[in-house]
Amino acid sequence: MNFLIRGAHVVDPASKLDGVMDIQVQNGKIVKIAKTLEAQGAEVIEGKGQHLFPGFIDLHTHFREPGFEAKETIQTGAMAALKGGYVASVSMPNTDPPCDQQSVVDNILRKAREVGYHIFPSGTISKGRLGKELTEMADLKRAGIVAVTDDGDWVADSLLMRRAMEYASMLGLIVMSHCEDRRLSAKGVMNEGLSSTKLGLRGIPPASEEIAVARDIELARYTGARLHVCHVSTARSVELIRRAKSEGIPVTTEVTPHNLTLTDEELEGYNTNCKMYPPLRTEEDVKVIRKALKDGTIDCISTDHAPHTQEEKMAQFDEAPFGTIGLETALGVVLTTLYHEEKWTLKEIVRMMSTRPAEILGIQSDFGGVREGMTANLTLVDLERGWTVLPEELRSKSRNSCFMKKQLKGRVAMTFCGGKLWRF
Amino acid sequence: MTMKKWERKDLLGLRDLSAAEIQLILDTAKSFQEVSLRSVKKVPALQGKTIANLFFEPSTRTRISFELAEKRLSADTLHIAAQTSSFVKGETLKDAAKNIEALKVDVIIMRHPSSGAPHRIANYLKANVINAGDGINEHPSQALIDMFTVLEKKKKIKGIRISFIGDILHSRVARSNIWGLTKLGAEVTVCAPKTLLPRDVEKLGVRATTNLQEAVKDADVINLLRIQLERQEESYFPSIREYVTAYQISSEILKKAKPDVLIMHPGPVNRGIEITSEVVDGPYSVILDQVTNGLSVRMAILYLICGASAEPVVKEAA
Secondary structure (H helix, E strand, O other): OOEEEEEEEEEEOOOOEEEEEEEEEEOOEEEEEEOOOOOOOOEEEEOOOOEEEEOEEEEEEOOOOOOOOOOOOHHHHHHHHHHOOEEEEEEOOOOOOOOOOHHHHHHHHHHHHHHOOEEEEEEOOEHHHOOOOEOOHHHHHHHOOOEEOOOOOOOOOHHHHHHHHHHHHHHOOEEEEOOOOHHHHOOOOEEOOHHHHHHOOOEEOOHHHHHHHHHHHHHHHHHOOOEEEOOOOOHHHHHHHHHHHHOOOOEEEEEOHHHHHOOHHHHOOOOHHHOOOOOOOOHHHHHHHHHHHHOOOOOEEOOOEOOOOHHHHOOOOOOOOOOEOOOOOHHHHHHHHHHHHOOOOHHHHHHHHHHHHHHHHOOOOOOOOOOOOOEOOEEEEEEEEEEEOOHHHOOOOOOOOOOOOOEEEEEEEEEEEOOEEEEO | OOOOOOOOOOEOOOOOOOHHHHHHHHHHHHHHHHHHHOOOOOOOOOOOOEEEEEEOOOOOHHHHHHHHHHHHOOOEEEEEEOOOOOOOOOOOHHHHHHHHHHOOOOEEEEEEOOOOHHHHHHHHOOOEEEEEEEOOOEOHHHHHHHHHHHHHHHOOOOOOEEEEEOOOOOOHHHHHHHHHHHHOOOEEEEEOOHHHOOOOHHHHOOEEEOOHHHHHOOOOEEEEOOOOOHHHHOOOOOOHHHHHHHHOEOHHHHOOOOOOOEEEOOOOOOEOOOEOHHHHOOOOEOHHHHHHHHHHHHHHHHHHHHHHHOOOOHHHHO
């Protein structure tokens, strides 16, 4: 399809664009960017008053397929992603079967292609995600994975993690780590502190994350592996990562929109949609995390989109599964909080949502930028549009949003993914 | 401070209640005390009301106390031990509660092993919900009984020094007492090994100590919490022997307390563990008074919760 996106304010830190431009898209590629362009028969997309960003990239999406299609499928997850302005995701491997062999990778990639969404799969570190033996990473890499992780189950065995890091780094795979010492989290269901004491819920101490972050940083230092710490949530974890970066250890990290904006006080009323790993932390953690995101210590924002059915979330607090969906609300939350309230620049926001994730994955040739010759992976945004998060408007198959009923300002108008236009 | 009328649909915890609401329950309980002393121990206050006791956790004391309170108020009662009932198996809690409500039950008294369960159920139901213990969160009726007993014996709560000793971390009784007592102006101390003290508990307005001597010294009331033997396996303390050495209440240690100290325990008592038999049966112990007061307090709660539609029988009881 051919389009002319006319008069939108383009913000792309990668190519240092920041101004109103016309953009011509032919056969899915950006062919020309200039002050004024003629339509030449192409469909004109009126972008006046709107902002055009390089399409967002999520480094942490749970598509739940194969195995948990009642929660989400690649099709429904992709729709949620596109509606939220995303053009690509790293899929998490905690499916059933887990993504520990190439047939699963093939299946994910085929389904993503069918929907027209970009998935960069991660494979598991260990067979069956059991933390015992390494997967055939080279084979998985040939099938198309970009990273390895056992996700929800941190590799507690330090020897296995050392080997995983050495092996993965040989193959150029990123090692993603959901840093959490489960033994220390014990039966915890929320952050441990004054709020858990008030609510009478068992706490997860911040140290269960920090211990895991510290170990993985040391192993990354020792092995030279590319470590990506998933969804960092505590002030101390941030300090550990800051120090590691200053020492030149190859570590990157991300934060979720909810850990960036909500605190453990949100659990008043025992709302199971606010039960997630890592748990919502304190005001102080949020403050430190925002500062670290702004100064680049935290590289990017990832959703940790974790769908669960209403039936599962209807269970009592102790029994309900951990996780919140996030693809459709991420931009709204980020714009409402960081742009409208905190007055961060759009350049900063684009960097966190698109530029850095593209760099981390090494896919800058077609993602994370607005440049002539690139595939059109773009997100058109209405910064001022207010909206309320409502269950019936979500494209995800699940409704477990911790932002349900919240008022947000800023919404995706259209998404161009691989040159294809999506309007919702 | 006393208010005239109860306006809350549910009793979920003392955290939500104002000092005036707590006072109203205690005042109402006082007027019910006399009922249990009559030869005919029954008033028609809740005649025609149906109350379901929905227990997802085994309970003897709380269940029989509520049951008797219901009977003395002439309510029709229904008991569901949910861990054995096919009525609830495989259903969500919401479905089970909705089904019970569909039988036109007026009040559901609920005990559940998960904190917050009654709070969430109360949102779905028109029936009144009374929390009879949720996970490690709250056990409001027990705390009200404890407060009523303190009031009865000490004639006031404001300024009373009361120490809780034992597994504070997992105790819903302690948590409800902390909320209630601090609202009424008592000086609360919690005492346990550090492993069994909740994080940031001092921020609830209590003094926390790991030293039994400190907790006992000058206390007007000592409220003991049962030590569950499985906590040892979870390494909360090295052995019962060591716990007993450091935290057991004995006649010896009570010499440091005020001469008219009260010893309370919500039961069931582990004789020889958190407390010596001598103290259980000794002159300071009001443990059985707590049990007796349980009836009046639970009658008061039921009476107030059933609210406007109930017959005004307090005059009869007074």
